[in-house]
Amino acid sequence: MEKTKPIKRHVALQPLSRQHHFGLLFSWKLRKGFHKNIETKRLQQYAKWFFKHEIEPHFKDEEKYLFPILEADNELIERALKEHRRLKRLFNNTKDPERSLHQLEEELDAHIRFEERVLFNEIQKVATEAQLKKIEEIHSNLEETPEYDDPFWE
Template sequence: MEKKKPIKRHKALQPLSRQHHFGLLFSWKLRKGFSKNIEMERMQKYAKWFYEHEIKPHFKDEEKYLFPILEDDNELVERALKEHRRLKRLFNDTKNPEKSLNNLEEELDAHIRFEERILFNEIQKVATEAQLEKIEEIHNGIEKSPDYHDPFWE
């Protein structure tokens, strides 16, 4: 089996990629919660916390600073924006939490992999040094969110 080389990410994009790592961990934690039959309410509270502290600011930054680097009608950006809308709906759906959290776990994971493997590579190819410097400047002070108080996945 061919071993994939790690993606060489420009340092300006590394904070956003690090946030993607936390998103993948979020999906893993939900999977663990399901496998341990954790109460939906506990997992819902975690998803709500994660959305407020991680996802909302991350999506906002991508949409405001990163996506405009590509042309307006870029199909990769359109796909990312569509997925952002879908993920926001899943995070905010309280009618069927089990179904929403199951979908969220799968779709967030797939979305992050798409952005990391395809969209970010495209942005990195066409971004000017000035654009990358601006992104780096904005994300220099990103602080890690506090740890969540109920580690149900352990």
């Protein structure tokens, strides 16, 4: 089996990649919750908390500071924005929460892997030093997310 080399991420993009790591952990925690038959309402509360503290600010930062580095009609940006809209709907869907959470767990994972392996690499290739410096300044003093108070996944 061929090993993929780790991606060398520019220091300015590392905070966003770290946030992606937390998104992958979120998906893992949902999977653990489903495996342990945790009540859907508890999983839903966690998803609501995670959206507010992690996803919503992360999407805003990507859309405001990172995506404009590529052209607005770039197919990768169009895909990322489409996936952002889809993920927001899944996070906020209350009609069939169990189904939405299952879809969310899978789709968020796939979205993060797309951004890390494809989109961020393209942005990193074309970004100017000034653009990267601006992104680095914006993310240099990110507040730490508070701990979630119901670790159902343990």
